[in-house]
Amino acid sequence: MCNPNLGLIPFPARIIHITENTADTKTFRVVGEDEKKPFAHMPGQCAMLSLPGVGEAMFSISSASTNEEFYEFSIKRVGKLTSELHTLQVDSPITLRGAYGRPFPVNDVLIGQDLLFIAGGIGLAPLRSVIRYVFDNRDKYGAVDIVYGARSSADLVFLEEIQNEWTARPNTRVHLTIDREEEGWSGNVGFVPTYIKQLSFNPSKIALICGPPVMIKYSLATLIEMGFEKTQVYTTLEMRMKCGIGKCGRCNIGHKYACIDGPVFRCDEIDELPEEY
Amino acid sequence: MQSPVYTCSLDNVTQLINRIAEKMPVYGDFGSSKTTLSPKGFFLPALEKLYETAKINDSYKITPAPPENAPFVLLGIRACDAAAIEILDGVYLNDPIDPQYKARRHASYIVTFACETMGANCFCQSVNINPAAPKGDVKAWVKNGTFFWLAQSEKGERLTELLLDLLERTIPAGNDLLPVEPPDSAPALPLPADMLSAFNAPVWDNLHRACIACGTCTFLCPTCQCYDISSHECTENSEKTHCTRQWDACLYPGFTQMAHGNPRPSKKERFRQRFMHKLVYHMQKYGTSACVGCGRCVNKCPVNMNIVKVAHVLAQEEVNAYV
Numbered sequence: 001m002c003n004p005n006l007g008l009i010p011f012p013a014r015i016i017h018i019t020e021n022t023a024d025t026k027t028f029r030v031v032g033e034d035e036k037k038p039f040a041h042m043p044g045q046c047a048m049l050s051l052p053g054v055g056e057a058m059f060s061i062s063s064a065s066t067n068e069e070f071y072e073f074s075i076k077r078v079g080k081l082t083s084e085l086h087t088l089q090v091d092s093p094i095t096l097r098g099a100y101g102r103p104f105p106v107n108d109v110l111i112g113q114d115l116l117f118i119a120g121g122i123g124l125a126p127l128r129s130v131i132r133y134v135f136d137n138r139d140k141y142g143a144v145d146i147v148y149g150a151r152s153s154a155d156l157v158f159l160e161e162i163q164n165e166w167t168a169r170p171n172t173r174v175h176l177t178i179d180r181e182e183e184g185w186s187g188n189v190g191f192v193p194t195y196i197k198q199l200s201f202n203p204s205k206i207a208l209i210c211g212p213p214v215m216i217k218y219s220l221a222t223l224i225e226m227g228f229e230k231t232q233v234y235t236t237l238e239m240r241m242k243c244g245i246g247k248c249g250r251c252n253i254g255h256k257y258a259c260i261d262g263p264v265f266r267c268d269e270i271d272e273l274p275e276e277y
Numbered sequence: 278m279q280s281p282v283y284t285c286s287l288d289n290v291t292q293l294i295n296r297i298a299e300k301m302p303v304y305g306d307f308g309s310s311k312t313t314l315s316p317k318g319f320f321l322p323a324l325e326k327l328y329e330t331a332k333i334n335d336s337y338k339i340t341p342a343p344p345e346n347a348p349f350v351l352l353g354i355r356a357c358d359a360a361a362i363e364i365l366d367g368v369y370l371n372d373p374i375d376p377q378y379k380a381r382r383h384a385s386y387i388v389t390f391a392c393e394t395m396g397a398n399c400f401c402q403s404v405n406i407n408p409a410a411p412k413g414d415v416k417a418w419v420k421n422g423t424f425f426w427l428a429q430s431e432k433g434e435r436l437t438e439l440l441l442d443l444l445e446r447t448i449p450a451g452n453d454l455l456p457v458e459p460p461d462s463a464p465a466l467p468l469p470a471d472m473l474s475a476f477n478a479p480v481w482d483n484l485h486r487a488c489i490a491c492g493t494c495t496f497l498c499p500t501c502q503c504y505d506i507s508s509h510e511c512t513e514n515s516e517k518t519h520c521t522r523q524w525d526a527c528l529y530p531g532f533t534q535m536a537h538g539n540p541r542p543s544k545k546e547r548f549r550q551r552f553m554h555k556l557v558y559h560m561q562k563y564g565t566s567a568c569v570g571c572g573r574c575v576n577k578c579p580v581n582m583n584i585v586k587v588a589h590v591l592a593q594e595e596v597n598a599y600v
């Protein structure tokens with residue numbers, strides 16, 4: 001359920017580090033005023049990040065909740081606020097409120113399971129918080145497979161981290177794919193759903209999918225073909241959000257609110273909702 | 278324990294109001310009909326400041342707007358609007374509680390007034406509300422030239438205490454308890470039983486056409502509670518900003534517009550959202566429909582579209598689906 005202390009008043013915060021991931025995506029490391037994290041969170045949860053005078057928007061916390069030093073947000077430049085955020089330097093002040101939403105069920109359903117992560121583009125951001133959480137609690141989970149795709153190798157967010165760190169983790173396989181051939185690319189070429197079919201996963205796993213709506217749709221269809229049940233597949237729904245606490249009405253889908261009942265949904269739960277996301 | 282019923286003559290009602298007004302601001306009166314605007318603005322203003330920020334030494338100092346907790350009285354609230362306030366309470370006083378709403382709500386005394394007749398386009402009885410028996414901290418009514426006053430909550434009793442020397446305690450005869458027999462009860466507003474079939478009903482393709490998406494209905498509606506949040510630079514001082522919250526409407530395209538597209542791309546989906554929310558989604562989540570039958574949207578819609586029509590067309594659609 002929704003944390004009763006959540007409100008609309010933010011905490012002052014500060015950017016302490018910026019990584020340029022791709023031409024349009026940067027990862028910002030953020031801390032609260034006393035260099036600490038002002039609120040706790042779980043993998044898959046989001047926070048409202050704002051530049052006073054410019055605007056406020058919801059972003060997935062892409063770092064693990066086990067990280068006690070800072071939050072990370074991986075932000076794609078798409079409009080007014082995100083463009084302004086991309087001009088900021090280290091030490092710039094911002095404001096932050098959260099954590100919002102229902103997280104991935106890392107402490108119950110996922111325990112002891114083999115996990116299949118499927119991500120497209122910036123969709124890796126929310127899954128990264130789960131992946132890093134799993135790495136930090138490695139013995140609690142089974143085998144990890146990560147299928148990640150983007151338009152080109154330059155659009156793969158966290159590529160360095162994946163190649164240097166993730167592939168070296170025990171019992172972990174990373175499968176990268178890009179849409180078109182590229183010189184020097186040794187990974188797969190093709191769309192994510194097609195690649196999943198080629199890789200042919202055992203349908204006993206729990207799958208977590210994040211990315212553009214079409215990618216989610218076709219990846220889910222492919223998993224069902226392979227024998228997965230919808231109850232084994234989790235995804236996130238992105239709706240426009242203002243309050244994050246189920247009041248402003250903006251993220252309403254049927255009788256649910258994506259900001260408190262989601263953004264993480266099990267795929268069979270989505271079937272019960274009007275198709276309007 | 279049930280509070281006693283008090284009366285006074287109609288000539289003394291002004292005195293009652295003046296007495297209360299010595300203690301706190303009083304809004305409204307025991308007028309002949311409900312107000313044009315609903316009372317929701319007393320709890321959720323059309324525009325309010327949430328907090329200010331000041332940039333000091335390269336860091337933001339955040340000052341929340343102080344809670345508005347000065348007591349005030351709303352007089353003459355009708356049964357529909359009293360029911361609407363309960364619906365708003367369900368949203369804003371449930372976890373996480375909205376502190377601004379809560380402060381104003383706790384500071385308010387609601388004195389309701391029973392309706393003797395149904396106004397033009399009123400249909401509260403069709404949504405199971407008795408216009409002669411409004412809720413509220415105090416319920417007032419007029420019968421045979423006498424003004425009746427009955428506290429229905431602890432707050433109502435506090436208000437009554439201010440007036441004891443102006444009121445007379447009575448033991449009303451049974452038929453004095455209601456101003457009039459409730460007007461003939463109207464047939465119930467049909468509510469779709471199945472969310473997905475109502476959502477997918479083909480009638481939406483045509484129903485929305487007349488709507489010009491002006492948003493009048495949402496701003497007049499006593500239960501429409503959606504809001505927008507925005508941040509503004511102060512014109513006098515660029516280091517200061519204020520963050521405001523204001524009413525918004527699901528009928529506007531910007532409501533759900535996102536960088537990668539809009540889940541409600543056309544007027545059809547936005548129109549459908551408003552009525553599905555009122556008639557179906559709210560029912561599914563809270564167990565009551567979000568329409569209290571006040572009829573404001575019916576009175577004021579510039580193209581004569583309304584929730585009663587929509588509900589009946591949808592119901593007809595449901596019937597057609599089974600024959």
Ligand SMILES: Cc1cc2nc3c(=O)[nH]c(=O)nc-3n(C[C@H](O)[C@H](O)[C@H](O)COP(=O)(O)OP(=O)(O)OC[C@H]3O[C@@H](n4cnc5c(N)ncnc54)[C@H](O)[C@@H]3O)c2cc1C
Pocket residue numbers: 046055056057058059060061074075076077078079080081082083122125126237238239240241263530531532534535536537
């Ligand atoms: C749960 C959740 C998690 C998210 N996680 C991430 C994440 O991890 N990383 C990430 O990069 N993004 C994430 N997002 C998306 C992010 O919130 C948006 O990219 C962000 O809000 C864009 O803000 P902006 O001010 O830059 O864009 P805006 O300037 O607000 O808008 C972008 C586009 O929307 C349209 N638009 C906006 N307002 C209006 C209007 N009023 N009328 C008409 N059109 C309008 C315009 O076409 C504009 O180009 C997430 C969103 C949600 C809901």
Ligand code: SF4
Pocket residue numbers: 494497498499500501555567568569570571572573574575584
């Ligand atoms: S939908 Fe119309 S009739 Fe129903 S409560 Fe709102 S304004 Fe009144």
Ligand code: FES
Pocket residue numbers: 240241242243244245246247248249250251252257258259260
């Ligand atoms: S963001 Fe306001 S209700 Fe979900």
